[in-house]
Amino acid sequence: xxxxxxxxxxxxxxxxxxxxxxxxxxxxxxxxxxxxxxxxxxxxxxxxxxxxxxxxxxxxxxxxxxxxxxxxxxxxxxxxxxxxxxxxxxxxxxxxxxxxxxxxxxxxxxxxxxxxxxxxxxxxxxxxxxxxxxxxxxxxxxxxxxxxxxxxxxxxxxxxxxxxxxxxxxxxxxxxxxxxxxxxxxxxxxxxxxxxxxxxxxxxxxxxxxxxxxxxxxxxxxxxxxxxxxxxxxxxxxxxxxxxxxxxxxxxxxxxxxxxxxxxxxxxxxxxxxxxxxxxxxxxxxxxxxxxxxxxxxxxxxxxxxxxxxxxxxxxxxxxxxxxxxxxxxxxxxxxxxxxxxxxxxxxxxxxxxxxxxxxxxxxxxxxxxxxxxxxxxxxxxxxxxxxxxxxxxxxxxxxxxxxxxxxxxxxxxxxxxxxxxxxxxxxxxxxxxxxxxxxxxxxxxxxxxxxxxxxxxxxxxxxxxxxxxxxxxxxxxxxxxxxxxxxxxxxxxxxxxxxxxxxxxxxxxxxxxxxxxxxxxxxxxxxxxxxxxxxxxxxxxxxxxxxxxxxxxxxxxxxxxxxxxxxxxxxxxxxxxxxxxxxxxxxxxxxxxxxxxxxxxxxxxx
Numbered sequence: 376x377x378x379x380x381x382x383x384x385x386x387x388x389x390x391x392x393x394x395x396x397x398x399x400x401x402x403x404x405x406x407x408x409x410x411x412x413x414x415x416x417x418x419x420x421x422x423x424x425x426x427x428x429x430x431x432x433x434x435x436x437x438x439x440x441x442x443x444x445x446x447x448x449x450x451x452x453x454x455x456x457x458x459x460x461x462x463x464x465x466x467x468x469x470x471x472x473x474x475x476x477x478x479x480x481x482x483x484x485x486x487x488x489x490x491x492x493x494x495x496x497x498x499x500x501x502x503x504x505x506x507x508x509x510x511x512x513x514x515x516x517x518x519x520x521x522x523x524x525x526x527x528x529x530x531x532x533x534x535x536x537x538x539x540x541x542x543x544x545x546x547x548x549x550x551x552x553x554x555x556x557x558x559x560x561x562x563x564x565x566x567x568x569x570x571x572x573x574x575x576x577x578x579x580x581x582x583x584x585x586x587x588x589x590x591x592x593x594x595x596x597x598x599x600x601x602x603x604x605x606x607x608x609x610x611x612x613x614x615x616x617x618x619x620x621x622x623x624x625x626x627x628x629x630x631x632x633x634x635x636x637x638x639x640x641x642x643x644x645x646x647x648x649x650x651x652x653x654x655x656x657x658x659x660x661x662x663x664x665x666x667x668x669x670x671x672x673x674x675x676x677x678x679x680x681x682x683x684x685x686x687x688x689x690x691x692x693x694x695x696x697x698x699x700x701x702x703x704x705x706x707x708x709x710x711x712x713x714x715x716x717x718x719x720x721x722x723x724x725x726x727x728x729x730x731x732x733x734x735x736x737x738x739x740x741x742x743x744x745x746x747x748x749x750x751x752x753x754x755x756x757x758x759x760x761x762x763x764x765x766x767x768x769x770x771x772x773x774x775x776x777x778x779x780x781x782x783x784x785x786x787x788x789x790x791x792x793x794x795x796x797x798x799x800x801x802x803x804x805x806x807x808x809x810x811x812x813x814x815x816x817x818x819x820x821x822x823x824x825x826x827x828x829x830x831x832x833x834x835x836x837x838x839x840x841x842x843x844x845x846x847x848x849x850x851x852x853x854x855x856x857x858x859x860x861x862x863x864x865x866x867x868x869x870x871x872x873x874x875x876x877x878x879x880x881x882x883x884x885x886x887x888x889x890x891x892x893x894x895x896x897x898x899x900x901x902x903x904x905x906x907x908x909x910x911x912x913x914x915x916x917x918x919x920x921x922x923x924x925x926x927x928x929x930x931x932x933x934x935x936x937x938x939x940x941x942x943x944x945x946x947x948x949x950x951x952x953x954x955x956x957x958x959x960x961x962x963x964x965x966x967x968x969x970x971x972x973x974x975x976x977x978x979x980x981x982x
Contacts (some may be wrong), residue, residue: 396545623675626676633958876902883923
């Protein structure tokens with residue numbers, strides 16, 4: 376007989392009945408699971424056996440252990456404080472245990488620890504409804520928050536070591552979350568029983584494929600890679616490659632209006648990622664939008680470098696990148712003066728170039744826009760945890776072996792800034808749920824990583840992040856000492872409120888380094904979404920507040936909030952400087968012969 380309805384067994388996700396697996400099929404799938412696990416091991420060992428294993432992981436683990444060890448040293452020097460810290464943790468766990476016993480006896484009990492409302496890891500109702508999973512969740516939150524507090528409360532710890540320790544504790548806590556394991560995640564347990572373990576077989580198969588794709592290291596897929604093709608359904612704004620050299624292709628985009636503004640626009644994107652973040656699709660494309668507004672748009676597409684580019688440094692990227700692009704723009708349009716945009720490290724290069732041009736009395740760039748760019752690194756973002764003498768030396772040793780930094784290293788660093796969102800959510804979805812990630816153009820771009828030339832990257836890490844030479848007036852390029860105060864042209868400096876890579880405060884401080892008029896504007900959201908915010912989709916806002924003077928907090932307090940995209944505000948700033956219009960220019964209409972259709976060949980070189 377069936378039990379009464381009220382006595383039906385409860386499943387791990389609070390369902391009316393526990394999923395009952397087909398045990399024969401479950402056993403078969405566990406055998407297949409082990410076979411796929413063997414393939415993962417083989418994919419990991421293959422590059423080691425061939426002597427092609429990537430280096431650097433051991434250095435990173437060593438750095439983490441050393442950093443957390445320094446925190447521990449500060450605590451063990453005072454036994455009284457250790458006892459207090461242990462008592463605090465014990466007290467929280469005793470409170471949790473008492474709360475759990477109350478729930479077990481049918482009483483209401485307020486939670487001891489609750490996750491952030493935005494934390495999607497614990498969204499399944501059974502994390503709260505089921506006493507066992509609720510206990511596991513709260514125990515994890517208590518433990519991870521206690522570990523974070525140990526870093527914050529450690530005395531006599533230098534700021535850089537403290538930031539590194541916070542970062543590493545966050546990585547460990549994210550990895551150990553109960554949401555990452557089948558036995559402690561109610562949703563995963565339910566799905567595994569329901570699918571007789573088929574999800575784990577699919578997941579292990581994908582894991583083997585991703586380790587193989589990463590050359591022995593895990594390269595987590597964040598998007599359905601087969602859903603996009605550069606030049607087909609992503610990076611599709613019409614144009615031509617009109618110039619090419621060793622490190623860049625220059626794209627001139629086809630006009631879509633009969634009249635265009637006389638002064639051309641040159642975009643200098645970052646080489647840490649590919650340029651098509653500014654041309655994802657027709658709706659999100661900043662480049663396409665600029666073309667529709669009557670701008671003649673040129674964009675640099677950097678090569679994905681290899682060992683041949685090892686000696687290409689910042690000066691090379693300035694001369695062979697920006698300077699040769701300016702020459703090509705003049706040949707294509709007859710215009711000697713342009714307005715320029717620099718994004719992220721492309722903006723840092725543009726700042727370096729403007730200072731060099733000021734010293735050389737070169738006036739070809741009449742105004743400049745910076746997207747989430749740092750020229751002063753005194754308040755640099757979270758990537759600064761990777762920058763100190765020991766870590767830079769380790770990176771330089773890695774780059775010396777090949778002439779470049781592997782793209783996976785930079786991609787991994789960016790993902791580690793948001794481990795729950797960009798690492799573990801995909802690990803759970805892909806390898807435990809056995810689901811392919813959805814097709815998402817932004818994450819496809821994010822995974823399309825690039826390598827860093829050794830000389831260029833070393834100069835950037837040391838000259839900018841470590842020594843902050845540019846804003847101090849101590850940087851030398853091409854025999855000229857660079858002074859940003861000598862840059863007198865109008866500047867539009869766009870920061871993003873929630874940017875962890877180029878924080879709004881850092882961009883604000885950098886704005887004060889220039890010697891001419893600066894419009895500081897702060898967009899909503901972060902490093903990418905704050906920039907890619909088209910007017911057709913009113914998703915975020917932006918703030919204006921006059922010149923970036925004084926303290927950032929005071930500027931932000933007095934800033935005026937505007938709904939919608941900052942793009943039209945910027946367009947008004949650009950076109951008011953040079954309002955004259957001419958007949959539209961077709962790519963190749965000048966002295967340059969088009970080499971191929973946009974987006975060109977360099978952007979299609981994958982790691």
